[in-house]
Amino acid sequence: MRLAIALCVAIVSPVAGQVPEPDTFRGEPYLAAVPDSLSGAQVIGAEEALVLWNDGAGFVDVYPRTVKPDGLPEGTIWKEPRHDTIPGAVWLWNTGYEKLTPAEAQRLADGLADLTRDDPDRALVIFCRADCWMSWNAAKRAVELGYQRVNWFPGGIDDWQANLGPDLVRAEPAVP
Template identity: 70%
Template sequence: MIRLAIAISVVIAVPAWADIAEPSGFRGEPYTAPVPSTLQGAKVIDAEMALTLWAEDAGFVDVYPRTLKPQGLPEGTIWQEPRHDTIPGAIWLWNTGYESLTAEEMQRLEDGLASMTRGNPDMPLVIFCRADCWMSWNAAKRAVDLGYRKVMWFPGGIDEWQDALGPDLVRAEPVAP
């Protein structure tokens, strides 16, 4: 009986390095989960390449979600938005990596990408979030769909940047709605 239980756990267990298939559309919850090693139309990069692109002034786009003030807080409640740190020079296009976007979120993404690239669809864009975060995959896929031709998806994101001892992170300022 013990051998059977061990055999079943080995068959069911999915190793961290298992190949994750790209979905045909955008990925929803859970957003924190193993991601594919590919993104059709984009180049997948690691921290070493991200550091090189950063030194070459590529556009860096952080799509980490933003925690907004909850509605219905009791009067007098003091709200302090949690701090979010990002790669120096990156723009924070918060909430633009979800499976489906509101019109406002989509507009924020479109305007932010256009601003970052100064309207040049051939400017290299590095899109990231945290490690194993589908939000960066979704946002990078959208950038490809919007016609950007040099989209670099950095799936290791902020975590891999710090592990590679890139320049210290800085406080992110959210792009206005």
């Protein structure tokens, strides 16, 4: 009986470690195992990321930003948490959510256009943290926007720091 149950579970469950690529954008929880693929994009590891970095590809960090909360009592001192990123990366914060506000969608579109100098064939590397769906979502959007050389780096900042260097640098958020 146990063997029959195990076989049924194996047939309907994905292989351990394999996450199917969804048809649409992924929401909560964003920190979770990610797929091994992204249609229309190249999935890369740390070594490929470093080669692309050395070749001058555009690096896009989509890690979310903690902004000053509305309604803080007068006189409250707000210090935005520091975020470190890969040197030369553009921090297009909050552009990896499942659903984007119009301002977030515009930030992504404008940021990608600026970074590629309106050349859809310029290589892009899109990342966040390891096992973060925000980078997958943003890379999927870049593909949908017509970029031809989208590289999704699912190991992101964590993989870069653990395997390569150069050291991370303080990120400055793209405006607005």
